[in-house]
Amino acid sequence: MSFPLLTATAALPALGAIATAAVPAARRNGAKWLALGFSLATLVLAAIVVVRFDPGGARYQLTESHAWIKDFGVRYELGVDGIAVALVGLTALLIPFVIAAGWHDADPLEDANPNRRWRPTQGFFALILLVEAMVVISFEATDVFVFYIFFEAMLIPMYFLIGGFGDRAHQHGEEEAARQRSYAAVKFLLYNLAGGLIMLAAVIGLYAVTADQLGTGTFSLQEILQARAAGKLNMSSGAERALFLGFFFAFAVKAPLWPLHTWLPNAMQESTAPVAVLITAVVDKVGTFAMLRYCLQLFPEASKWATPVILVLAVISIIYGALLAVGQRDIKRLVAYASISHFGFIILGIFAMTSQGQSGATLYMVNHGISTAALMLVAGFLITRRGSRLIADYGGVQKVAPVLAGTFLIGGLATLSLPGLAPFVSEFLVLVGTFSRYPALGIIATVGIVLAALYVLVLYQRTMTGPVKAGVEGMPDLKVRELAVVAPLIALLLLLGVYPKPVTDIVNPAVRQTLSDVHKTDPKPPLEASK
Numbered sequence: 001m002s003f004p005l006l007t008a009t010a011a012l013p014a015l016g017a018i019a020t021a022a023v024p025a026a027r028r029n030g031a032k033w034l035a036l037g038f039s040l041a042t043l044v045l046a047a048i049v050v051v052r053f054d055p056g057g058a059r060y061q062l063t064e065s066h067a068w069i070k071d072f073g074v075r076y077e078l079g080v081d082g083i084a085v086a087l088v089g090l091t092a093l094l095i096p097f098v099i100a101a102g103w104h105d106a107d108p109l110e111d112a113n114p115n116r117r118w119r120p121t122q123g124f125f126a127l128i129l130l131v132e133a134m135v136v137i138s139f140e141a142t143d144v145f146v147f148y149i150f151f152e153a154m155l156i157p158m159y160f161l162i163g164g165f166g167d168r169a170h171q172h173g174e175e176e177a178a179r180q181r182s183y184a185a186v187k188f189l190l191y192n193l194a195g196g197l198i199m200l201a202a203v204i205g206l207y208a209v210t211a212d213q214l215g216t217g218t219f220s221l222q223e224i225l226q227a228r229a230a231g232k233l234n235m236s237s238g239a240e241r242a243l244f245l246g247f248f249f250a251f252a253v254k255a256p257l258w259p260l261h262t263w264l265p266n267a268m269q270e271s272t273a274p275v276a277v278l279i280t281a282v283v284d285k286v287g288t289f290a291m292l293r294y295c296l297q298l299f300p301e302a303s304k305w306a307t308p309v310i311l312v313l314a315v316i317s318i319i320y321g322a323l324l325a326v327g328q329r330d331i332k333r334l335v336a337y338a339s340i341s342h343f344g345f346i347i348l349g350i351f352a353m354t355s356q357g358q359s360g361a362t363l364y365m366v367n368h369g370i371s372t373a374a375l376m377l378v379a380g381f382l383i384t385r386r387g388s389r390l391i392a393d394y395g396g397v398q399k400v401a402p403v404l405a406g407t408f409l410i411g412g413l414a415t416l417s418l419p420g421l422a423p424f425v426s427e428f429l430v431l432v433g434t435f436s437r438y439p440a441l442g443i444i445a446t447v448g449i450v451l452a453a454l455y456v457l458v459l460y461q462r463t464m465t466g467p468v469k470a471g472v473e474g475m476p477d478l479k480v481r482e483l484a485v486v487a488p489l490i491a492l493l494l495l496l497g498v499y500p501k502p503v504t505d506i507v508n509p510a511v512r513q514t515l516s517d518v519h520k521t522d523p524k525p526p527l528e529a530s531k
Helices: 005-021 026-052 084-100 121-140 144-153 155-163 174-216 221-229 238-256 265-271 273-283 286-298 301-325 331-351 355-386 402-415 422-435 439-445 447-464 480-498 501-517
Strands: 061-069 074-080
Touching: 005 026, 005 074, 005 084, 005 121, 026 084, 026 121, 026 155, 026 174, 026 480, 074 084, 074 174, 074 221, 074 480, 084 121, 084 273, 084 286, 084 355, 084 480, 084 501, 121 144, 121 155, 121 273, 144 155, 144 174, 144 286, 144 480, 144 501, 155 174, 174 221, 174 238, 174 265, 174 331, 221 286, 238 286, 238 301, 265 273, 265 331, 273 286, 273 331, 273 355, 286 301, 286 355, 286 501, 301 439, 301 447, 331 355, 331 402, 331 422, 331 439, 331 447, 355 402, 355 422, 355 480, 355 501, 402 422, 402 447, 402 480, 422 439, 422 447, 422 480
Parallel strands: none
Antiparallel strands: 061 074
């Protein structure tokens, strides 16, 4: 029996969460180092997964399959394609930076105010590791029921991270801050639970359809795909469309897609910067990943039927998110609305149904995770120093903290997809892939690029340039730990900006197979090249 590498990659951070939570409160620093150690060990396992994955091999590799709930056709099945490998690698890569950036976010406050209640430090880091474990196994699962369990279960630790460890740089009193944290956490939970409950009905419906046509119900993605290919499973268009909508609704909430996005700005505003990164750079990627793995593969005809509406919603997300980012006064809310715009690009690429669009969308998931982590973590360091999230409270930072300002600028330029930085390649591929099939939507989506330049450059101008404002004069520059967090992310943005081939080589075969599932090929150019 071969070593269960995929199980180990998900189980290791879960064990780390248990071990970190068990550390005595008096040994707070020990809990931090333990959590960081487990996250780095998980990164090593994820790197082994990436190295062992053969892009030219079978569609799903490193597979594991064990009977679980036989009476209901549930199996513990794991396997990764190129898209999943890229996102497992992204998740494992970002978590050590999240932990290092949040090193002091759950420390007791110096004033020891009894009205300020913070959960134990070890609880904060244990919850981060628990989220990592659930996200990783969500990317690895090839049984729909196993995926659903962890897709929903990750909401619980995220709820406590948002509501229990909120941002300390609050413009209101502690009582009002606690109320807003609670509101953001409950809103996050209710929105995602609503999507999950609708998906549960669709999961049950999928089981009923397979039981009716195959004689025995199954949740196995590979069994369902094989049965369809053999002509044994033929859903009616009505059933397929209903099931598609149940799955897609849950993924659109998680993504988040307009108009199901409203939980995200509140959640990111009230979270610490590392938790905000965890939300938008890691957890939300499960939604867009699942659109590729489940919506398109399980319901190909329904996916094509819904494509026009989804593309319009994606373009609305791009423009709407960018416009609202321009008008924000809160740094974190600005990044949140920018992310809504970026997720619009990802969904646009997925449902453009072209190889360039879907490769760009997958690459965008990776690049957005890195660029958002860089920008938000530097913004978190900035907010911690000044004690305010309001843009108006800053000015002249580059004169007193030039390294902080420089890294903030690079993170911002990556967010606006400057050529030479990683997000440019993915955004370009998405737009090319969209334009080749839907030129009007591709042209409208480019407006989002112009607006991105506006909100990023205005943010930098207002916070970093001009006269030094009161409260900024003595601001220290980035410390060694903070530089250790930011520098590797910036290096990756530069590397993938000029050489994205390592990622595209992994994801392209999976993209071609997904297009084959929906019976789509790239549009032919209107004029053939002369021979």
